[in-house]
Amino acid sequence: MGHREELLDGAAQCLYDKGFGRTTARDVVAASGTNLASIGYHFGSKDALLTEALLRATSAWGEELDRALAEPGTTPATDPDRRVEDTWSRVIGLFSTQRRLWATHVEALAQAERLPELRAKLAEAQREVREGLALTFHTLPDDDPEAADRRVHVLGAVYQALLTGVMVQWMLDPDTAPTGVDVAEGLRAIAERADAFA
Numbered sequence: 001m002g003h004r005e006e007l008l009d010g011a012a013q014c015l016y017d018k019g020f021g022r023t024t025a026r027d028v029v030a031a032s033g034t035n036l037a038s039i040g041y042h043f044g045s046k047d048a049l050l051t052e053a054l055l056r057a058t059s060a061w062g063e064e065l066d067r068a069l070a071e072p073g074t075t076p077a078t079d080p081d082r083r084v085e086d087t088w089s090r091v092i093g094l095f096s097t098q099r100r101l102w103a104t105h106v107e108a109l110a111q112a113e114r115l116p117e118l119r120a121k122l123a124e125a126q127r128e129v130r131e132g133l134a135l136t137f138h139t140l141p142d143d144d145p146e147a148a149d150r151r152v153h154v155l156g157a158v159y160q161a162l163l164t165g166v167m168v169q170w171m172l173d174p175d176t177a178p179t180g181v182d183v184a185e186g187l188r189a190i191a192e193r194a195d196a197f198a
Contacts, residue, residue, distance in 0.1 A: 130156025
């Protein structure tokens, strides 16, 4: 393993242990067994290194999420309500296994206001997540690419808001955070309310 990978691994450990705002370049050097010059050579700055380490960890969680969403589950395809419950239960199960990652991610969101490069990278990743979530839950029309793009944007944004909101609730208070059953029940109630106005 080269210095670049060692730095990324050390930075990820520091993110989990100290957080984005409290990690120094010397912390990363100590955790990675490299030297200060390596940070500048490979990444340009400590913040760029921490951003890359965060995005790499988030991407790995995204792969876990994709696997969880792709699982067929035990619910028959004819029962969409139960499929929603099963899917969100699998997603919520991932929050407990990656708690440190999501605490780091939330902290990084707060740091993004002061770090334009971090903000740009997180915004780019957000766009990819939106598309992935929309395509996971919905089949889009092939005959109207503009309408399909709009639908991906809207659906992806709503699913991402739901995913992030549930994750934050699980981080703060897992005992009262929504379960997969709660999410499905809430979505049904929202759909019923929308039908009443249709």
